Amino acid sequence: MSIKLINIGFGNIVSANRIIAIVSPESAPIKRMIxxxxxxxxxxxxxxxxxxxxxxxxxxxxxxxxxxxxETVAQRLNNKSSDKVED
Known part of the structure; x- marks a missing residue:
């Protein structure tokens, strides 16, 4: 099993396997969720x-x-050159 890591800015990295959605923070329901x-x-x-x-x-x-x-996060998610860690 490989773990794909995504850079989300400023050296912060998230496991791509755990991401469900990437959304814009503009709408009222998203602001309430935050x-x-x-x-x-x-x-x-x-x-x-x-x-x-x-x-x-x-x-x-x-x-x-x-x-x-x-869009940048999604592009990094789809990019094949992202860091992968073999388990």
Whole structure:
């Protein structure tokens, strides 16, 4: 089994196998999801104080905020040259 890792900006890396969705933070339902995750303690803010451009939803119900565009994260997810770790 191989683990594919995706760079989400500023040296932060997420396991691609755990990603369910990559969405834009503009809509009201996504903003509510972010606030609920913050209140529940399952929000991971990887923006380093920058503007949130992508919201990554994982299968463990964690919400990850990234300063990288959703299209860029998706492109890195599909890129074959991403780092792979053999288990």
């Amino acid at each position: 606030q609920d995750a913050r209140d529940s303690g399952i929000l991971i803010d990887a923006t380093y104080g920058r503007r949130t451009r992508a919201v990554i939803i994982t299968d463990s119900n964690h919400i990850i905020l990234s300063a990288v565009q959703p």
